[in-house]
Amino acid sequence: MDLDSIYQNIEPEDVKDTGGPQIQSQSQNEGQTQKQRGSTCFMWMTVCLGMICVLLLVSIIVQHISITSERDLFSSTAEEFNQTINSLQHKNTELTLKKLKLENELRKLYKQGKDRFFISSESKNWSESRQYCRDRGGDLVIIKNEVKQRFITSFFKQRVWIGLTDIQQEGNMKWVDNSILSQGFWEESEPNVSGGEDCIEINPTSPVLNNWNDESCSSMRKWVCENVTSVPASS
Numbered sequence: 001m002d003l004d005s006i007y008q009n010i011e012p013e014d015v016k017d018t019g020g021p022q023i024q025s026q027s028q029n030e031g032q033t034q035k036q037r038g039s040t041c042f043m044w045m046t047v048c049l050g051m052i053c054v055l056l057l058v059s060i061i062v063q064h065i066s067i068t069s070e071r072d073l074f075s076s077t078a079e080e081f082n083q084t085i086n087s088l089q090h091k092n093t094e095l096t097l098k099k100l101k102l103e104n105e106l107r108k109l110y111k112q113g114k115d116r117f118f119i120s121s122e123s124k125n126w127s128e129s130r131q132y133c134r135d136r137g138g139d140l141v142i143i144k145n146e147v148k149q150r151f152i153t154s155f156f157k158q159r160v161w162i163g164l165t166d167i168q169q170e171g172n173m174k175w176v177d178n179s180i181l182s183q184g185f186w187e188e189s190e191p192n193v194s195g196g197e198d199c200i201e202i203n204p205t206s207p208v209l210n211n212w213n214d215e216s217c218s219s220m221r222k223w224v225c226e227n228v229t230s231v232p233a234s235s
């Protein structure tokens with residue numbers, strides 16, 4: 001007979017004889033306590049897992065918002081960069097076309113210049129200068145655009161009269177054909193209306209697009225006639 005057989009035969013009698021109900025009750029209490037501990041442990045594990053899940057979810061949402069914001073910012077910056085490049089290319093094309101147009105118009109003026117314009121070698125006041133041009137079928141030169149301004153200025157190193165004045169009404173600049181001035185190429189702080197300066201000169205030592213000055217009409221200057229029909233014998 002082995003040991004297991006002996007214990008099987010003895011145990012029931014031992015339990016019966018030595019107060020079996022008390023031991024059974026203790027075992028049940030221990031079982032219940034263990035079950036309660038297991039439930040509590042399971043509950044805390046569940047709570048912990050839930051909190052971890054919530055933290056993970058919050059982390060994912062924050063990362064998603066951050067990535068979306070960065071992507072939008074990058075997209076916006078790239079779009080602005082492209083717009084700037086396009087704008088610069090457009091301006092470059094415009095400037096190139098404007099330069100070509102100016103060069104063509106200047107070439108035409110230089111071709112016409114010999115017959116169309118007269119440049120004096122002596123000096124007169126503004127009224128006498130104008131009269132000199134009118135006596136020969138023309139008048140003092142009128143400058144209404146940048147091309148002509150550049151063209152006329154290119155001939156001089158000294159100050160010359162042009163056909164612009166406010167002698168009739170102070171501050172109301174008019175060309176000799178009676179048209180009103182719409183675009184001027186004034187020196188800085190000119191015209192300075194005080195001091196009886198009513199006749200306009202070009203000062204070629206100033207920048208080509210900023211070289212007009214109002215001057216006393218009695219000052220002696222060289223001058224430029226336009227559209228003269230007869231070439232003066234001398235001037």
Ligand SMILES: [Ca+2]
Nearest residue numbers: 166193197198
């Ligand atoms: Ca004036």
Ligand SMILES: [Ca+2]
Nearest residue numbers: 192197213214
């Ligand atoms: Ca002046």
